[in-house]
Amino acid sequence: MQKVLVVEDEEVLRMLIEDTLEELEGVEIHTAENGVEALAKLSTESYSLVLLDYMMPVLTGIEVLGQLDEATKSATPILMLTAKAQEMDRNRAILAGARYFMPKPFSPMELLQIVEGILSDERQD
Amino acid sequence: MKDKTKRMNTSIKTRYLRIIISLFSIIILLGSSSFIYLNKEQTRLQEAREVLQNKTNTIDVLAETLKEVIFRARSYAAFKSDNELELLNAELQKLNGLMNTYSMLDLSTEEAQFRDDIEAFYIQYKTDILPEVIRLVDADDYTGLRAFSQDGSSQVVNNFILYTKEFKQKSDHTLDAMAMDSMKKANNFTWIGYLFSTFVLLFFTWITWRIIKDLINPILLLEGATHSLAAGEEILLSQLHSQDEIGRLYNAFLDMARSIQDKEEELMMQNEELHAQQDELQAQQSKLQNSLSEINSMMKALDQSSAVGILTHKGVFTHANDNLSEYTQYKKSEIIGYTYRLFEVNNISSVQLQRIFRKLRNGGVWSDEVQILTKDESFLWLHLTAVPYLDENGNVYQYILIANDITSMKSAQQELANTLKNTQRTQKMLELNNQLNHEITYTLDKHEFVDKFIQFMNRLYSFDSSFFLLVRDKIAAVRGIPQESVERYIENENNEMLFRLQSEKSYIIKRLTTPSEQGISPDEMYSYDYYTTVVNAKDEILAVFCGSRVGHSFTKEEINEVQGMMNRVALAIERLFMYEEIEHGRKLNQDIVNNVNEGIQFVDSEGSILHINKTLRQIFDFRLSSEGTQIPKEQWMEHFTSKSTESKDIQLFYLTAISEYSVESSSMKYSIGSKPVKHIDVYAIPVFRRATRIGTLFVHRDITREYELDLMKSELVSTVSHELRTPLSSVLGFTELLLSKTMKPEKQLKYLETIHKEAKRLTDLINDFLDLQRMESGKQQYLTEHANLSEIVLGVIDQYKLSDTHQVLLVDEAQNAEVDVDKDKIVQVLTNLLSNAIKFSPNSSEVKVLLHNEPGHIVVQVQDTGMGIAQDQISQLFQKFRRIDNSASKRIGGTGLGLAICKEIIDKQQGTIGIDSVEGEGTTVWFRIPILHAEANGQEEDSNKWGGDKETKPNVMIVEDDYSLSLLLSEELKAKGFRVTHHYHPQKAYDQALKTSFVAIVVDLMLGEELDGWDLIRMLKTDPRTENIPIVISSALDKSDKDLMNNVVQKYLTKPYPPGELSNTLEEIVKIKQGMGEVLFPG
Secondary structure: OEEEEEEOOOHHHHHHHHHHHOOOOOEEEEEEOOHHHHHHHHHHOOOOEEEEEOOOOOOOHHHHHHHOOHHHHHHOOEEEEEOOOOHHHHHHHHHHOOOEEEEOOOOHHHHHHHHHHHHHHHHHO | OHHHHHHHHHOHHHHHHHHHHHHHHHHHHHHHHHHHHHHHHHHHHHHHHHHHHHHHHHHHHHHHHHHHHHHHHHHHHHHOOHHHHHHHHHHHHHHHHHHHHHHHOOOOHHHHHHHHHHHHHHHHHHHHHHHHHHHHHHOOOHHHHHHHHHOOOOHHHHHHHHHHHHHHHHHHHHHHHHHHHHHHHHHHHHHHHHHHHHHHHHHHHHHHHHHHHHHHHHHHHHHHHHHHHHHOOOOOOOOOOOOOHHHHHHHHHHHHHHHHHHHHHHHHHHHHHHHHHHHHHHHHHHHHHHHHHHHHHHHHHHHHHOEEEEEEOOOEEEEEOHHHHHHHOOOHHHHOOOEHHHOOEOOOOHHHHHHHHHHHHOOOOEEEEEEEEOOOOOEEEEEEEEEEEEOOOOOEEEEEEEEEEOHHHHHHHHHHHHHHHHHHHHHHHHHHHHHHHHHHHOOOOHHHHHHHHHHHHHHHHOOOEEEEEEOOOOEEEEEOOOHHHHHHHHHOOOOHHHHHHHHHOEEEEEEEOOHHHHOOOOOOOEEEEEEEEEEOOOOOEEEEEEEEEEOOOOOHHHHHHHHHHHHHHHHHHHHHHHHHHHHHHHHHHHHHHHHOOOEEEEEEOOOOEEEEOHHHHHHHOOOOOOOOOOEOHHHHHHHHHHHEOOHHHHHHHHHHHHOOOOOOOEEEEEEEOOOOOEEEEEEEEEEEEOOEEEEEEEEEEEOHHHHHHHHHHHHHHHHHHHHHHHHHHHHHHHHHHHHHOOOOHHHHHHHHHHHHHHHHHHHHHHHHHHHHHHHHOOOOOOOEEEEEHHHHHHHHHHHOOOOOOOEEEEEEOOOOOEEEEEHHHHHHHHHHHHHHHHHOOOOOOEEEEEEEEEOOEEEEEEEEOOOOOOHHHHHHHHOOOOOOOOHHHHHHOOOOOHHHHHHHHHHHOOOEEEEEEEOOOEEEEEEEEEOOOHHHHHHHHHOOOOOOOHHHOOEEEEEOOOHHHHHHHHHHHHHOOOEEEEEOOHHHHHHHHHHOOOOEEEEOOOOOOOOOHHHHHHHHHHOOOOOOOOEEEEEOOOOOOOOHHHHHOOEEEEOOOOHHHHHHHHHHHHHHHHHOOOOOOOO
16 A cells, blocks of 8 residues: 655645546556644654645745755655745755646646655655 | 281292192102002912922822831731731821811812822722732732732822822922012012103202292392392393282382382472473563563553543543543543543443442452543443552552443434334244134134134233124124124124125224223323124125223224224135135035935045045944044955855955056945845946046945845745645646546545635635735725624624634723724634634634724634734734644645734724734734824813723623624613623523632523523533522513523513613613622722
């Protein structure tokens, strides 16, 4: 059973992502409302993928990555979701340790494909 | 004493005594020690000999005894006699004793071996051999005995006997060697003794030689010196350094010889001196003779050049030469025989004359210049010398007078003195002029200038009063007259003086003195006022000078001088004006430069700052050096560059711009300081004067505002795009899910609802944003109209009547709610604030709106008891997209623009808006806007018959769900001085009644679905806490007798009724209450 953590402050979007990823088989979806919650979950469980929102109150996605320990960061693929679609934001996310990047608004089907791809890669490893 | 000790030490006697004593000690010491050594050696040898002898003897006896033993044994064997056996035993006994003695001796290893062998033999012999022999003898077994004796038992004895022989030889040998050794030693001693005596002999020889050297040589030298002294030759002796007896004798002799020689020399010198004196005497004699002849010739010369007269001691002329008669015009015969009184002396008084004679009588010479009257009555100046001639007793017997005519010289002298006096005066004038020039040249202040000038003029001409006036500036300096009179003069525009001066330039007025000028003088006096002007090249009057003198007028020279002075001053005044103009221009430029918003810095080609304006000093916080001084490059650049965050870049920029090769303007941006950071745009312009580079101008412009605006704009774009993308994500995402997946209808509905909600949010957001944009850009049109704010508030609250979560309560205390506002916009603000309050207090059920007046304003407060806001975040709330960043507020949602819009609207109504909040307790958002007829407000306050204090106002609650009626009633009651609380929900009204004390509650019967007015009345009347509150029913229903509660109701008003009726009723109630002694409202 692979686990995916969805960190998104907007309830509606959280629901959208959850519903989108619902049809993946053998995947358990966990959610976190903010960075603090996300860090707490990441410290107790290991995830095959983390979908992380860029703009969040309390801690931004970048700040979450900054506070995440190196071991977890290198072991966990991170997909950054952001409404900030500028080149600079993208670079900032990559520099902070996000392996994937997806601008908002995104297509749920595309997201599904990407997540599927990442998860199957993870499975082979 | 010390000297004596020293002498003792250096004395020959002592020295030799010391040497001899130490030598004797050495000899005795050496002799006795060698004797002791010799004696000891002898004794040792003797002892060794005795030991050896003793040993030899013992061995000899031992050998003898051994032989005896053998011999006795043989005899016994041969004779078999018991006597022999006894002897044998005795010998054995003796052998044993000897052996013990031998053992006691000092034995070598070999000898010890022998001793042991003999002992063994002795034992063997005594225990084995002898009894065997005895047995054999007793048995007469001689064959056995022979065999026994041959088996070598006596070998040891033989060996020992051999050893004794050897030892004897050896000991003899040793004794010989000892004797030889002692002989050799004795020989050595003889040699040492010989050497020792030789040494002693040599030493004595040396001592003798030294004595001869120390004593005889100096004595010989002394002898020679004595001969030299006797012969009178120079004693060629150097000081002898030794301090012994001879040395001292020698020195004593030397001193004596020297003193003899010195005395001799002195005698010789005295002799020579006598000779010299004699020579001198002779020379003087001849000189005297020469002088005598010289005096004669001198007398002749004197006769030729001067007048000579000889007088007796009584002053009678006995001789007069030609010159004397020539000078005085008297003939010789007219002089001789007369006293000196013949010549009248002008310049010498009789007292002086007496003094002169006294001096002459004492032998003194007198000489002076005298003026006498000649025979033809003309004055004659003579240089007269009188010499007295004294006899042996010192009495004067005649005088000689020598006189020279100095009349011409005297007049020349007089002339010279006059010239000198003139020159001094001129010089003084020049000096004064110089001083004036100096003072007025270095004075750039006009007041100082006029003051100095008048001071100068007064010193020069001693005016009684004077003034100096700069016409254009009306600056005057005054001496001797009151300042006011001149000021009065100046004020008078068309005064006579200036008018006259315009044409005449200068004039003198002669007038009678004023009483004050006249002072104590009894006569009538005149005053002279001299007016003159300073004119420039264009013939304009620059200044007026007036000097006044009492009693005497002005000479032509004085007038000329003053006029000259005025011309000189004209230049100075023009210069002064010019300086002032330049200074004014400079100041103006400086003011302009200092007051521009840009920092300006002018740097010469060397890099030194020639000018820096105030703005730039402020930008760089540069306090170094005062204005107008040059600031070297190193000094300012270090300061400027260190302030900037881009020190390297700005330094490079500066250096490039200053260098003479840069001929074009350049610019750069840099930032400076921290918190707040200033952003500066600097451009450098090379400055040329007639193609010569004279420096560089740097202009620093503070672009912080532009910079920040830029930053804000890009931030806003970024935020807006984020805010828009989030709902867009939902819309697009769910749409896609709906399109691509099959799902249950419920889910489809849910998705569609979400899409709808998010799309609406997007629309709201865009609307809000556009609203705000429009407002901020000033394009928003406001329709201002007259309105009642209480009415507006009630209207908005009315919309929340149906809210199932929150009750909105209005506490209206505003006496004056008349405002000029855009009604719709205020409604927008109130709606926004109320929905915020409801949204952010999810756990509470009440939101309170309060209205009250403040001087000139009405304040609306929207109070919730929600989560509150942290203090530091309050100020951010009115900025765009600034929601409080926490998940709770995120969940609640909103565009984040609401408060920014509210602020924009309230600002446009000349109002202010603010937030007070305590985190966790609740938030109050308030705004205040100006009221109309503010001035009437005070009077309305006075009409409050319950007293002005807010706390003492009677509280009335109106429970009414028709807001227009509610408003009508509340207006009436507020006007009567009641404090009105509105409610439309019976339960809430009841809760409120528990919290606040009301004088009365006005209840509408038809209220809601669940509870009506009667329910409320019942609740109030059954609760002991509220049962005493009077109830007034305000209902559209007619009073019905059926109602059981009628008796508990104070008053029943049936709608419609005039509002005055309600207020009257309530006033009555209040009065009744007071009448009942319940003092609720004092006064």
